[in-house]
Amino acid sequence: MRNVRFAFATDGNQHYSDKNFSRSDFFQIYEYQVENLKLKLISVLPNPCLTVEDDQKYSVLIDFLNENKIDLLVARNYSTNLKVQCQFFVPIIVDKQIPVEQVGNLVKKHIRWLIDELSLNKKENMVFNITNGIYKFKIDNEK
Numbered sequence: 001m002r003n004v005r006f007a008f009a010t011d012g013n014q015h016y017s018d019k020n021f022s023r024s025d026f027f028q029i030y031e032y033q034v035e036n037l038k039l040k041l042i043s044v045l046p047n048p049c050l051t052v053e054d055d056q057k058y059s060v061l062i063d064f065l066n067e068n069k070i071d072l073l074v075a076r077n078y079s080t081n082l083k084v085q086c087q088f089f090v091p092i093i094v095d096k097q098i099p100v101e102q103v104g105n106l107v108k109k110h111i112r113w114l115i116d117e118l119s120l121n122k123k124e125n126m127v128f129n130i131t132n133g134i135y136k137f138k139i140d141n142e143k
Helices: 054-067 100-109 111-119
Strands: 004-010 026-033 038-046 072-075 090-094 127-130 134-137
Touching (some): 004 100, 026 100, 090 111, 100 111, 100 127
Parallel strands (some): 004 072, 072 090, 090 127
Antiparallel strands (some): 004 026, 026 038
């Protein structure tokens, strides 16, 4: 099992942004370290999408996430591009305004599910939803 990285969409403090993932102010980058079973904060980075034109936002975001070796996305809200994001990353929806470290504990508790989803190498990953527990679901095709 390998280390995995998360991008938590935040308001710059210890709470998730109410904005869509791609419009959040900051990303807190965490790495789950398999050898010591810890979720470690690596960095807090400003969202590069906030300074580019709308037609470039998505490619800038994907490049940014790939450059930072992100595997999983964590946010309260996602845009209509969630289905597309599932092709590259495993999205996690945080259902209510709770501190990042509380979600970190739930992520650590269910890390095997998340890593298993990454290891399946499918065309489209499932979406995980965290409330007081965790469940996963598939995004339906658009009609």
